[in-house]
Amino acid sequence: xxxxxxxxxxxxxxxxxxxxxxxxxxxxxxxxxxxxxxxxxxxxxxxxxxxxxxxxxxxxxxxxxxxxxxxxxxxxxxxxxxxxxxxxxxxxxxxxxxxxxxxxxxxxxxxxxxxxxxxxxxxxxxxxxxxxxxxxxxxxxxxxxxxxxxxxxxxxxxxxxxxxxxxxxxxxxxxxxxxxxxxxxxxxxxxxxxxxxxxxxxxxxxxxxxxxxxxxxxxxxxxxxxxxxxxxxxxxxxxxxxxxxxxxxxxxxxxxxxxxxxxxxxxxxxxxxxxxxx
Amino acid sequence: xxxxxxxxxxxxxxxxxxxxxxxxxxxxxxxxxxxxxxxxxxxxxxxxxxxxxxxxxxxxxxxxxxxxxxxxxxxxxxxxxxxxxxxxxxxxxxxxxxxxxxxxxxxxxxxxxxxxxxxxxxxxxxxxxxxxxxxxxxxxxxxxxxxxxxxxxxxxxxxxxxxxxxxxxxxxxxxxxxxxxxxxxxxxxxxxxxxxxxxxxxxxxxxxxxxxxxxxxxxxxxxxxxxxxxxxxxxxxxxxxxxxxxxxxxxxxxxxxxxxxxxxxxxxxxxxxxxxxxxxxxxxxx
Numbered sequence: 001x002x003x004x005x006x007x008x009x010x011x012x013x014x015x016x017x018x019x020x021x022x023x024x025x026x027x028x029x030x031x032x033x034x035x036x037x038x039x040x041x042x043x044x045x046x047x048x049x050x051x052x053x054x055x056x057x058x059x060x061x062x063x064x065x066x067x068x069x070x071x072x073x074x075x076x077x078x079x080x081x082x083x084x085x086x087x088x089x090x091x092x093x094x095x096x097x098x099x100x101x102x103x104x105x106x107x108x109x110x111x112x113x114x115x116x117x118x119x120x121x122x123x124x125x126x127x128x129x130x131x132x133x134x135x136x137x138x139x140x141x142x143x144x145x146x147x148x149x150x151x152x153x154x155x156x157x158x159x160x161x162x163x164x165x166x167x168x169x170x171x172x173x174x175x176x177x178x179x180x181x182x183x184x185x186x187x188x189x190x191x192x193x194x195x196x197x198x199x200x201x202x203x204x205x206x207x208x209x210x211x212x213x214x215x216x217x218x219x220x221x222x223x224x225x226x227x228x229x230x231x232x233x234x235x236x237x238x239x240x241x242x243x244x245x246x247x248x249x250x251x252x253x254x255x256x257x258x259x260x261x262x263x264x265x266x267x268x269x270x271x272x273x274x275x276x277x278x
Numbered sequence: 279x280x281x282x283x284x285x286x287x288x289x290x291x292x293x294x295x296x297x298x299x300x301x302x303x304x305x306x307x308x309x310x311x312x313x314x315x316x317x318x319x320x321x322x323x324x325x326x327x328x329x330x331x332x333x334x335x336x337x338x339x340x341x342x343x344x345x346x347x348x349x350x351x352x353x354x355x356x357x358x359x360x361x362x363x364x365x366x367x368x369x370x371x372x373x374x375x376x377x378x379x380x381x382x383x384x385x386x387x388x389x390x391x392x393x394x395x396x397x398x399x400x401x402x403x404x405x406x407x408x409x410x411x412x413x414x415x416x417x418x419x420x421x422x423x424x425x426x427x428x429x430x431x432x433x434x435x436x437x438x439x440x441x442x443x444x445x446x447x448x449x450x451x452x453x454x455x456x457x458x459x460x461x462x463x464x465x466x467x468x469x470x471x472x473x474x475x476x477x478x479x480x481x482x483x484x485x486x487x488x489x490x491x492x493x494x495x496x497x498x499x500x501x502x503x504x505x506x507x508x509x510x511x512x513x514x515x516x517x518x519x520x521x522x523x524x525x526x527x528x529x530x531x532x533x534x535x536x537x538x539x540x541x542x543x544x545x546x547x548x549x550x551x552x553x554x555x556x557x558x559x560x561x562x563x564x
Contacts, residue, residue, distance in 0.1 A: 008366050016380035022395035058530035089291035104288055105564050111299045112548035117498050117519040120545040121526045121535060146336035148298040151291045181283045210388040212501040217527060226388040232505055242398060248393045252322035260386040268378045268445055
């Protein structure tokens with residue numbers, strides 16, 4: 001089933017370049033000094049007045065480390081809570097018979113169909129009522145960012161699929177050995193679904209790290225900004241200084257690019273078949 | 279086994295889903311029947327007043343039209359082009375892994391940075407207008423002209439989604455039985471014929487899935503618009519989630535915003551239901 005290899009390469013090289021060109025162009029702009037016209041026609045892809053000044057300048061004016069830290073705290077705890085709560089909820093749905101199972105199943109399924117954007121206003125009112133906002137301090141501020149995303153139906157169904165694939169004998173053997181349900185869950189089943197936990201962790205991390213709508217609603221204190229909110233804010237701070245905006249944007253994507261490149265097989269090797277988010 | 283055990287396992291998830299899904303879901307419906315125009319603290323019962331106001335609002339009509347235009351621009355492209363790419367990267371080729379990584383890269387980068395990068399490409403004296411000038415076309419206001427703004431914003435959504443859907447197709451391609459292709463080869467079919475007679479029919483469920491997922495995510499688009507145009511100029515690039523955000527959090531029209539949210543909810547709910555009960559039945563079977 002070969003399509004002409006040369007033709008395949010030409011198309012794929014073109015699409016690959018188009019996929020990263022917007023970032024390459026930001027990098028190019030970020031490396032151009034004050035002596036070079038960034039609006040020059042024809043545009044210079046390789047800077048003639050090469051400099052790192054923009055990076056030094058924007059790093060000095062914007063607290064990137066704080067944004068990284070905030071994003072990391074939020075993403076880290078969102079991942080941990082999702083792993084624990086989603087797999088806990090998935091276990092009885094996959095392995096036990098109990099009254100109300102059907103109701104629980106369809107209630108969770110219903111949440112997949114409810115778009116966050118349609119219910120964000122009442123969620124905000126609830127967060128306000130619980131005083132989980134950044135003006136009440138750092139910890140409430142983080143909680144307000146984390147809790148609405150601490151469990152997802154997507155995660156529950158992903159874990160349920162993984163538990164369903166484990167042979168029943170594993171559990172029966174553990175029961176014979178005298179394990180109770182908690183021990184079966186933590187010592188027998190969880191270690192067996194590690195690959196799925198890894199997928200859930202990675203996708204939850206990416207989602208949380210890039211989330212923009214919710215943080216931009218709840219955050220008001222600049223010290224609590226996550227990366228996407230902070231980067232969007234660069235447009236306001238540096239209005240039309242595109243050299244700085246470009247440098248700041250590039251700084252902000254380095255961690256996620258490193259994360260992606262080191263774990264790329266989880267994203268693209270077809271190992272995430274179950275990980276389709278609706 | 280203690281009969282409370284299953285419930286204890288489910289408890290944390292249900293507490294959180296209750297607080298952040300079921301309760302806000304009910305509250306959205308309640309708010310949509312409430313009138314906040316006199317007082318933010320003591321709403322009056324509005325009946326269907328908010329819905330009537332929304333349906334009569336010319337901006338909402340424009341926004342709804344824009345949202346469907348957005349779907350019409352983005353969904354066909356995101357359904358077809360990634361399938362084509364998946365077929366290409368599913369071959370034994372040199373550097374195919376590198377292609378996959380590069381095409382997937384926009385998926386993992388925050389939408390805010392993607393939107394800023396495009397805003398720079400779209401600048402008045404930016405690189406897109408330079409390419410136009412090579413063909414003696416005068417500069418376009420990509421984000422500042424009402425004729426182009428919605429299209430320009432949708433292009434970012436498309437560009438960022440290609441890798442994601444390509445990988446979904448790739449996983450599906452790997453499970454197409456090899457024998458089907460071999461049978462085709464015996465009949466003397468060429469590469470394209472094989473894909474039309476085997477791949478596309480085999481992948482129909484995935485094609486349907488991708489079209490609904492991409493439609494749902496196009497319904498929910500927000501960040502691209504917020505970062506690049508704020509819905510402007512003259513509401514030309516405003517879609518429903520952005521308008522809800524604006525009415526709820528900038529104008530504090532809680533009742534009207536909630537009525538719009540219910541409309542969004544109904545549309546997305548219908549799309550997701552098709553998805554879950556038709557295309558992904560196996561995954562969600564009790």
